[in-house]
Amino acid sequence: MDQLSIAGTTASEIAASVRALHERGALRAGDALPPVRELAVRLGVNRNTAVAAYRMLAQAGVVTARGRAGTVVAGREAVAQEGYAADSVLRDIGTGNPDPGRIPDLSPALARAIGRPVLYGEPVIDPALEERALDWVRADLPATDVRITVTNGAVDAVERLLAQALHRDDAVALEDPCFLASIHTVRLGGYRAVPVSVDAEGMTVDGLRAALDAGVRAVICTPRAQNPTGASLSPARAAALREVLADHPYVLVIEDDHFSMLSQRGYETLIGPEHRRYALVRSVSKSLGPDMCLAVAATDPETADRLAFRLSPGTTWVSHILQRLVLAQLTDDAVLDRVADAGRYYADRNAAFAARLTERGLPTEPGDGLNLWVPLPVEARVVVERLMRRGWLARTGDEFQLAEHPAPSQHLRLTVHDLDEDETARLLDDLTEAALGK
Structure with a gap:
């Protein structure tokens, strides 16, 4: 183990040095890094600088913190995912x-989805789908100037929303326990997850208040059918959470309403009428099938403009065939x-x-x-x-x-x-x- 070769005077330099040693094979999975205090003394830096370097490495998945057992180089461990477990006879x-058997048959919608080819430079959102999406969210948001962005599913929406608003090491409030995809998205983006406890009425008021006091720049909340607990926001809880957020109008609030088409509960929102940065994300994967990777994000105009830079006509967009296929189903009464x-x-x-x-x-x-x-x-x-x-x-x-x-x-x-x-x-x-x- 070549921990003596770790160098740098800033957190970024120290983290880059550890990364380089890992990439060259000088540090291998399971190798222990020096304790924070020892590393700080050796490099002549403040202890907080060493702490920040290790935090950056942990968020990038390079190291794993094991409490009193110290910090070790991470291996290629499998992370928990949704879906069937591979190679199990159980x-x-x-x-x-x-x-x-409950997913609608796509066959009737396919003929309606196939139309003329879409070329570079055309609008990235199918106009008819955009109008249908506005109808879907308009009654549930207090704001009047709502914009629609179409993404490749809810996880893609959350990832893009965080990327346009946050920098690496920014803090994000997540429900605890939390949806697996949200955990992975925040970790892989290099953000700091701040847990907010969940009870039978959803995200707790004290938990959100503590997260805001800790300086979170974004909040990800599931208003109903919270995964894994199944909790849904009650009207009283939603009102209390909006009151807490009223003093933080520029914190990005992302509501992942993934179960909206199937839910048996009413929709309650954290987004108050004066909140400036928000996104209500609704996807179709639970209702129309996991392979229908499409979500609509209803956002404030500034957030929509920032997302537009990441979904431009010349680089990437959601397939118009998929957009038309979803629209055909969303407008079919059967x-x-x-x-x-x-x-x-x-x-x-x-x-x-x-x-x-x-x-x-x-x-x-x-x-x-x-x-x-x-x-x-x-x-x-x-x-x-x-x-x-x-x-x-x-x-x-x-x-x-x-x-x-x-x-x-x-x-x-x-x-x-x-x-x-x-x-x-x-x-x-x-x-x-x-x-x-x-």
Whole structure:
């Protein structure tokens, strides 16, 4: 290990030096870096400079902080993702996927989506889709001058929104526990995640206030069907959060309303009438299928103008064929009826499973969304290990936690809407025995 070769007098120089040593193979996965105090003395810099360098490296994924065990060079560890686990023979009940049988058939819309070729220099947004998107969001936003941007899904929207507003090492408020894609987007962008706790009514007021006091430049909130908890903002909670944000009108507020077409809950917003920087993002992947990578971002004019530089006619845009395909479905009453039926189906299935768990001594609230957030009397990883021996692959809440040294999670996030009756009965038995020993 060549830690003696680390050099630099600024945080950026120190971080670049460690990166270079790593790239040359002088530092390998698992190698320990010097303690912050020791490095600062060796380089003749302030301790805070060494701390900032290690933070930059951690956010870039080069090193991993292990508390009292120190800071080590990170390996190429797999990160948690949504979807089916690869190469598992177990019945996967943690996918977060919609039911493929509930996704509308694209065939009728395809003929309407194919039109004349679109060439360089033409508008990046299909005018008819833009008008439909405005209708979709206009009643839910207090502002009158709303602009629409089309992106390749909600994750792409959030990534672009943060990139146009923030610099590396800026702080972003994230719900804790948090949607996996948001965690990855913030980490890979080099931003600092500031956790805001979530309860049954969504993002907490004290948590948001503390994050704003810590200097966050952006807030990412899920107004309903929060993933993984299923929480939705209540009217009272949304009003209280707007009151807190009223003193911070230039903090970018991003609302990821990913479940809007399927949700059984009303929409409540953090965005007040005087807030200056905002984005309401609505995607179609949960309702029209994960491969329909399209989202609309309704934003203030300044944010829209900044996004336009990143979605220009000469460089990149969302396929007009995809835009027309989504528009054809959003204007088809049969498709909309099918989506509405799917939303009720997910809610009914989750509520029924939660009720049966509650009867068995595991009180569970169904929330909103594709998943169930199941509280446990013991550590979740213990229950998961017991379920694996019974043929199930479940997902613990640990993967969704943001806190630097969180307590072991006592929640499972389960996707149960696609289980048949025999599977449902067996899972109820196995989960009860795994969690309660009976």
